Amino acid sequence: xxxxxxxxxxxxxxxxxxxxxxxxxxxxxxxxxxxxxxxxxxxxxxxxxxxxxxxxxxxxxxxxxxxxxxxxxxxxxxxxxxxxxxxxxxxxxxxxxxxxxxxxxxxxxxxxxxxxxxxxxxxxxxxxxxxxxxxxxxxxxxxxxxxxxxxxxxxxxxxxxxxxxxxxxxxxxxxxxxxxxxxxxxxxxxxxxxxxxxxxxxxxxxxxxxxxxxxxxxxxxxxxxxxxxxxxxxxxxxxxxxxxxxxxxxxxxxxxxxxxxxxxxxxxxxxxxxxxxxxxxxxxxxxxxxxxxxxxxxxxxxxxxxxxxxxxxxxxxxxx
Numbered sequence: 001x002x003x004x005x006x007x008x009x010x011x012x013x014x015x016x017x018x019x020x021x022x023x024x025x026x027x028x029x030x031x032x033x034x035x036x037x038x039x040x041x042x043x044x045x046x047x048x049x050x051x052x053x054x055x056x057x058x059x060x061x062x063x064x065x066x067x068x069x070x071x072x073x074x075x076x077x078x079x080x081x082x083x084x085x086x087x088x089x090x091x092x093x094x095x096x097x098x099x100x101x102x103x104x105x106x107x108x109x110x111x112x113x114x115x116x117x118x119x120x121x122x123x124x125x126x127x128x129x130x131x132x133x134x135x136x137x138x139x140x141x142x143x144x145x146x147x148x149x150x151x152x153x154x155x156x157x158x159x160x161x162x163x164x165x166x167x168x169x170x171x172x173x174x175x176x177x178x179x180x181x182x183x184x185x186x187x188x189x190x191x192x193x194x195x196x197x198x199x200x201x202x203x204x205x206x207x208x209x210x211x212x213x214x215x216x217x218x219x220x221x222x223x224x225x226x227x228x229x230x231x232x233x234x235x236x237x238x239x240x241x242x243x244x245x246x247x248x249x250x251x252x253x254x255x256x257x258x259x260x261x262x263x264x265x266x267x268x269x270x271x272x273x274x275x276x277x278x279x280x281x282x283x284x285x286x287x288x289x290x291x292x293x294x295x296x297x298x299x300x301x302x303x304x305x306x307x308x309x310x311x312x313x314x315x316x317x318x319x320x
Contacts (some may be wrong), residue, residue: 027220053176055204060180076142102157248272
């Protein structure tokens with residue numbers, strides 16, 4: 001049992017180490033002003049507009065088989081459920097000063113469902129990355145609208161009016177997800193020549209490394225002028241790295257999800273222990289709010305994630 005824990009911890013730690021090396025380098029380039037905000041915005045834009053949709057489309061067409069994944073429609077729903085549960089837990093922890101802590105609740109409940117999880121999947125599950133990526137995008141299909149409504153409201157709570165537009169939900173990855181799902185469900189994927197799918201797959205291969213660099217560059221541009229109070233930080237970490245992973249593991253164990261689909265079970269453990277969504281920083285930078293406080297808390301949670309995520313995936317593998 002001890003060896004299972006150690007092996008799992010080392011495996012996930014190595015995956016995170018590879019990712020965080022890229023993040024550290026990207027952050028250093030930003031700190032040295034070699035990479036500017038314009039560069040970050042440009043890379044982020046091309047990732048969202050081109051690389052991620054290509055990855056979504058090619059993975060769905062090549063790897064999505066409704067017969068082998070009959071419960072696929074549950075995954076978007078569970079994406080909503082997980083963040084909703086996180087919000088409820090955080091609201092309970094911050095109930096005493098709820099109005100003052102809305103942005104901390106956003107950090108506690110909105111996880112990095114794509115930019116951090118995808119690179120982990122690529123490193124830890126290279127032979128099953130197509131399936132892992134498909135599950136990720138199905139999850140995001142349900143989770144993303146919640147991030148850009150409830151998450152956006154909480155993160156920018158200092159603003160008197162927070163406008164929510166339907167355009168926040170109509171993103172290129174979401175469109176590629178819906179279109180590719182439709183193509184597979186009506187069974188017309190064979191109309192696409194193989195070179196079209198291979199071209200999309202080639203472009204999609206750039207999504208994960210570029211997204212990882214964008215994540216690092218975004219964190220590297222964070223200001224550390226306002227460090228959150230110890231009690232505020234402790235409450236965020238309790239929700240994100242104790243309560244939510246513990247509850248998720250219990251549910252997975254109770255319903256024997258690992259026996260149905262081991263990759264899916266591991267995926268939910270990773271999501272439950274993932275660091276906060278980069279979208280929270282982007283929301284504050286775009287729509288207003290206490291960016292210094294949110295950014296500093298984000299950095300703290302990403303540092304703790306280096307230990308917390310390997311710990312929980314290792315605990316899960318010991319249990320099963």
